[in-house]
Amino acid sequence: MKATLEEVEVFLAVVDTGSLTSAAEHLGQPVSTTSRLLARLEEKLQTTLLQRTTRRLHLTDEGCGFAKDARRILESVRIAEDRLMERRGRPSGPLHVDAASPFMLHVLVPLLPAYRAQHPEVELVLHSNEGFIDLLERRVDLAIRIGELKDSTLHSRLLGHTRVRLVASPGYLLRHGVPEDADALRRNHELIGFIQPDVLNVWPLLAGDGQPLRIEPTIMSGSGETIRELAIAGMGIGCLSDFMTARDLAEGRLVEVLSQVVMAKTKPVSAVYYKQSAVSGRIASMVGYLADAMRAPEALWAGERGQ
Numbered sequence: 001m002k003a004t005l006e007e008v009e010v011f012l013a014v015v016d017t018g019s020l021t022s023a024a025e026h027l028g029q030p031v032s033t034t035s036r037l038l039a040r041l042e043e044k045l046q047t048t049l050l051q052r053t054t055r056r057l058h059l060t061d062e063g064c065g066f067a068k069d070a071r072r073i074l075e076s077v078r079i080a081e082d083r084l085m086e087r088r089g090r091p092s093g094p095l096h097v098d099a100a101s102p103f104m105l106h107v108l109v110p111l112l113p114a115y116r117a118q119h120p121e122v123e124l125v126l127h128s129n130e131g132f133i134d135l136l137e138r139r140v141d142l143a144i145r146i147g148e149l150k151d152s153t154l155h156s157r158l159l160g161h162t163r164v165r166l167v168a169s170p171g172y173l174l175r176h177g178v179p180e181d182a183d184a185l186r187r188n189h190e191l192i193g194f195i196q197p198d199v200l201n202v203w204p205l206l207a208g209d210g211q212p213l214r215i216e217p218t219i220m221s222g223s224g225e226t227i228r229e230l231a232i233a234g235m236g237i238g239c240l241s242d243f244m245t246a247r248d249l250a251e252g253r254l255v256e257v258l259s260q261v262v263m264a265k266t267k268p269v270s271a272v273y274y275k276q277s278a279v280s281g282r283i284a285s286m287v288g289y290l291a292d293a294m295r296a297p298e299a300l301w302a303g304e305r306g307q
Contacts, residue, residue: 002044002045003041003044003045005074005077006037007037007038007040007041007044008041008070008073008074009027009074010023010027010034010037010038010041011038011041011049011050011066011067011070012067012070012071012074013026013027013034014034014038014050014057015050015057015059015063015067018056018057019056019057020034020035020038020057038050045062045066047060047062048060048062048063049062049063049066049067050063075274078280079280090119090121090281091119091121091122091280091281091282091284091285092121092122092123092282093121093122093123093282094122094123094124094125094282095122095123095124095125095141095142095282095283095286096125096127096140096141096142097124097125097126097127097140097141097142097143097144097286098126098127098128098129098140098142098143098144099126099127099128099143099144100128100129100144100146100224101128101223101224101225102223102224102225102228102241102243102244103144103146103243103269104126104128105225106243106244106247107243107294108126108144108290111289111290111293111294112124114289114293115285115286115289118285118289119282119285122282122285122286127140141273141274141280141282141283142271142272142273142283142286142287143271143272143273144159144269144270144271144272144290145269145270145272146162146241146267146268146269146270147267147268148268149268149270149272155272155273155274156270156271156272156273157270157271157287157291158268158269158270159269159270159271159290159291159294160268160269160291160294160295161266161267161268161269162241162242162243162266162267162269163241163242163264163265163266163267164204164239164240164241164242164265164266164267165239165240165241165242165245165249165256165259165262166185166203166205166237166238166239166256166257166258166259166262167231167237167238167239167240167245167248167249167254167255167256167257168231168234168236168237168238168254168255168257169231169232169233169234169253169254169255170252170255171234172190172231172234172235172236172237173255173257175234176188176189176190178257179237179257179258181258181261182205182206182207182208182213182258182261183207183208185205185213185237185257185258186207186213186215186216189236189237190218190219190235190236190237191215191216191217191218191219191236191237191238192217192218192219192220192221192227192230192231192235192236192237192238193215193216193217193219193220193227193238193239194217194220194221194222194224194227195220195221195222196222200239201214201215201216201217202214202215203215203239203262204239204262204263204264204265205258205261205262205263206261206263218236219235219236224240224241224244225244227240228240228244228245228248231254232248232253232254237257241267243269269294271286271287271290271291273287
């Protein structure tokens with residue numbers, strides 16, 4: 001093999017981040033080193049993998065084909081390393097975990113100290129993406145997804161369920177009044193919704209026509225955490241999952257709205273990971289730990305709230 005694994009990793013980092021500078025930051029090395037390794041790889045392969053312009057990098061046809069093969073090669077190397085590490089009897093090495101920012105902040109981060117105490121040799125690398133990602137392309141080992149799963153190329157394990165509720169701050173309700181039904185909610189109130197996907201703007205209560213209420217947000221965001229903060233700040237009424245708002249409800253920063261008419265809608269919370277011949281000990285240790293922790297009765301959004 002002419003190319004080294006270091007050169008291949010640099011090439012994929014440039015592809016995934018979109019620039020030499022971002023790739024260098026991701027890899028923790030100087031831009032000059034990243035540029036040199038990429039040039040050396042192209043020289044060894046005697047082909048141009050990336051076309052460089054003043055603003056962007058573009059994969060050539062040869063680069064597209066090499067990127068697919070290179071990902072498979074690196075994945076095979078990682079699996080081989082996992083097997084060797086696991087012979088030592090305990091998980092070790094890097095574990096890349098992806099979750100939407102609210103779930104990362106409100107659920108994963110509080111649970112990670114105990115996980116690290118149990119598995120000190122696992123090196124956690126945490127990523128936050130608001131939408132679904134290609135795990136192989138982003139080199140993510142494990143992702144937490146909320147909602148129904150559609151990707152058949154992934155293994156999954158159900159971790160639990162989280163309920164969706166309408167919430168607002170006490171101050172907002174004092175100023176604007178408490179809505180009595182879905183029509184009053186839509187006519188008289190500031191509604192905080194999502195930019196996308198639009199299905200998140202279908203709230204779990206029936207409008208006057210008997211259909212689920214599709215709101216027209218007066219304020220929109222692509223982040224559930226931003227919507228939570230807007231609701232706490234008294235900017236309007238939002239529809240959010242318990243894992244984000246359970247503590248706010250318990251401590252009085254938010255109040256549940258229209259609880260008597262909102263349908264008890266829950267969403268599955270799943271751990272997903274790429275289908276491969278052997279699941280690494282790192283992935284198995286995290287999935288098992290999360291499944292146990294998220295079923296614990298002391299979890300604020302578990303038990304009755306999560307059903």
